[in-house]
Amino acid sequence: MAIYALIIETLNTAILASLEACGLPAPTGDLTPEPTARREHGDFQTNVALRLAKIVGRAPRDVAVEIAAALEASNTAHLDHCEVAGPGFVNIFLRPTWLHDVLTDVVTSQSAYGRSDALANQRINLEFVSANPTGPLHAGGGRWVAVGDALANVLASQGATVHREYYLNDAGNQLDTFARSLLARYSGEEPPEDGYHGEYLIEMAQLLRSELGDDVDELTAREWGYEQNVKSLREDLARIGVYFDTWFSERLLHERGNVVEVLSTLESAGHTYVKDDATWLNSEALGDQRDRVLVKRDGSTTYLANDLAYHLDKSRRGWDYLIDIWGADHHGQVKSLQAGMEALGIGTSESPQPEIILGQLVKLERGGELVRLSKRAGNVVTLSDILDEVDPDVARLTFLLQGIDTALTFDLDVVTSQSMENPVFYVQYAHARVCSIGRRADEQGVTRVALKDADLSVLLHERELDLLRALSEYPGVLATSAELRAPHRVATWVRDFASRVHGFYRDCRVITNDAALTQARLWLAEASRIGLADALGILGVGAPAVMERLDEDEDEAEGALGEGQNQGSLG
RNA sequence: GCGCCCGUAGCUCAGUGGAUAGAGCAACCGCCUUCUAAGCGGUCGGCCGGAGGUUCGAGUCCUCCCGGGCGCGCCA
The missing domain is CATH 3.30.1360.70 (Arginyl tRNA synthetase N-terminal domain)
Structure with a gap:
């Protein structure tokens, strides 16, 4: 404990x-x-x-x-x-002895510090992002990438087994619309009114021609484009360091008859009726704002019918618990899904309802003006565009510092041109500084004695105790973050902790002639490093051991970035 | 009209019923002979949208109002 x-x-x-x-x-x-x-x-x-x-x-x-x-x-x-x-x-x-115990706890636990087994034996399926495979991931989607991945880590820190899943809507109209748009570009025409007008389709059409020649039909264009889009989604996600365990294809549900099965289950349970040549779910009686169509007049199934089949499939795959992260633009579907799931017999203690986490949308700003984030409109800013300009760590922490209940404004000017003042560097620098102390000690031949031989009772400086108090609260932060599905709490903790580390660094010189104090402080530095590295790890942000000092003459030029980070073009 | 979310410092935002509401940025003033100044300290800055209510105690919970975002398709 x-x-x-x-x-x-x-x-x-x-x-x-x-x-x-x-x-x-x-x-x-x-x-x-x-x-x-x-x-x-x-x-x-x-x-x-x-x-x-x-x-x-x-x-x-x-x-x-x-x-x-x-x-x-x-x-x-x-x-x-x-x-x-x-x-x-x-x-x-x-x-202060209790805080000295905290230090011992941290360094003996190492990366296990703060972990709990509160969710042990819980196998959680976490679905997030799931953007349609009709183009690149847009910038706002980056929020769900960062939040979903961090939440997965947070839940895992409580002992849960977390499975990251991406749902590909590859069976519906959107992909057909995309195909018509692609084919229009391929033929040198403008996409249809309701099609996709993003410029990426022009490039894609050129590639299509060079790869498959001059005789491409709509079906071929669709399948080729679909593959391209999935590939680019995977690449964008890889750039920011997020990997999914499962990419689930909606087509599979249709092929295996899961959708038909759901419909007949609902029908035999008396939850459906036919009106105006369509099949309806009596969802209003189950808490929805109104009834919903399951089978359209043309015989095809609605998104809801397919989504019910998908969620039923997920719960059958043996997860103890399902979580979806959705953008607020989909909140109207929550009640419909839950009503349908209830009608399917989901919602008992053995098979709980899927938990839907709603996150507010991202507003993108550049030059003081809002940039529209729509794949259909021509004006697309993609996650990849952002990653061309800023470090993945910067992008992640920008998305993670804010709770998901508030609409986040991602100001491209601030995030790109002022990256010297970005919280990422502040936190990473704290980690680099602590590491630097260790290196300096090595250089001077000062080696850490065993923890049990260090006299921690000399740690009485307010800065020292402050660090330990923050560390003492870290396990609780992780637990709360998991309970409230609020990974931003880890982000705000680590920012606050970094501030304490900088204060300690400034006021408490570690390597001194006082051998006992030096030893105790070396261990305190190590505990701090563990705290910083662990929290950053949960957020998916790098913890560089070295960050080069910024040359004063070049503070407008390229930033000195830590290892493993790409050099953003900041000028 | 109905439903969900939000409204806290000039700006961006923390704050799971507790005491004097916090941080970063911006502005201003200090601090590098010593482990990296991407740092530290200080000053300035608030009717927590408004009004009622519950409570020993409300930024937090309830009701209403105002303002903003997003939904309310046989689209996905």
Whole structure:
């Protein structure tokens, strides 16, 4: 168990015992002590007195004083003293020894630090991106790439087995529309009104001609274009370092008769009816805003029918839990899908409903103006375009620093031209600095003694304790991030932690003549490195050991980037 | 009209019912003889969209209103 959890448990027990010693009842609900927001309030605070006051009919501060005294009298590990403050909080002050235990915990756990087995035995299928294979991934799609991959890592950090899946809508009208557009370009014509007008089709048409000659029909164009598009999706994803375990083809559902099967299941369960020559799902009765068509008048199935077959297939493939990440432009489909799944008997404890995570859309800005993000309109900015200009790490963290409930504005001017001030460099630099200390120590022949031989009790500087407090909270950050499906919490944690690392670096020289202090600080630096590297790893952002110092004369020129990063054209 | 999301510092955004609401950027002032100044410290900056309500306590929960985004196809 991580030290933080251990402390909470210890304090919890101590508080309960104190209540009993005072003859006070235990309040209902969670009385978990929580870390204080301010240093002067100690390490942890508990609001039990506030909550008990009404029950016992006494002033909250009186109750608090009593509890504080009982707590102090208890023999609780690391406890220094308690104070009553504000309306009736009991502030708990611990000795720094608990933070020294955190350091030991981090360096002995290494990359396992912060991990939990809360989701052990959970096999989760996480579907994200799933952009139609009708062209390159557009810039806004990068958000789901970054968020989905990070969320997968976050869930895995809690012990889950996570499977990344990409659903290819390769059986519907969109691909046909795409084919007609491609063929139009191939013939030197403008795409149809409702077709795809992006310039990428012109290039693609040229390639089509050079590869397959002058006698290409629509079907051939479609299949060739489809292959090209999937290939380019994979390439774009590879550029940003995201790989899917499964690329699931919608066509398979039709070939295997899954869609037909879903329809007959729904029909025999009495959930469908025929009206206006179409087959409808009685979804309104199941919570949807209205009923939905499953089979169109022309006999083809709707997106909903196909999607139900897809989700049913996913749950049959043996996952304990299904998660989809969708853009907010699809939120109208959530109720329909869930209504259909319920009609199919999904939604029990053995087979829970798919969880749909909705993320707000990305607004792309350049030159102070919004850029439209539409594959159909001509004006396309692709993820690949962005990666031509910025480092994948920059793109990822830009998408990840913001919660998915807010519409994100991706300002290309800021992200590209001001990359010197990008949070990515700030965080990566903290990692590089810590690594640099290790190298410098090596150069000077200073080697780290075994952890058990280092005297950590000399770590008393506020900067040092600050680092350890942040590290103590990291496991909780990961757990919360997983629970709330909010990977941005890891991003904001690591940015905050980097700030503490820089402060420590500035104020606490590690390699000094004080051998004991040097040893303790070397271990603290190592713990910090582990924290930074782990969080960055979860976000899918690189943690370079070296970042070259930016030459002052060239601060407008090319940035000095760490290893493994492509050199963005910044000028 | 109905449904979902959002509204917090000049800008971009954190903040799972707790005390004096935070960070980055921008602006201004300091700090390099010492482990990388892509750094550190400080100043400036807020009726948390508005009004009610619940609560010992509300940026957070509830209701209504205002403003913005996205949906409400026999498209996908």
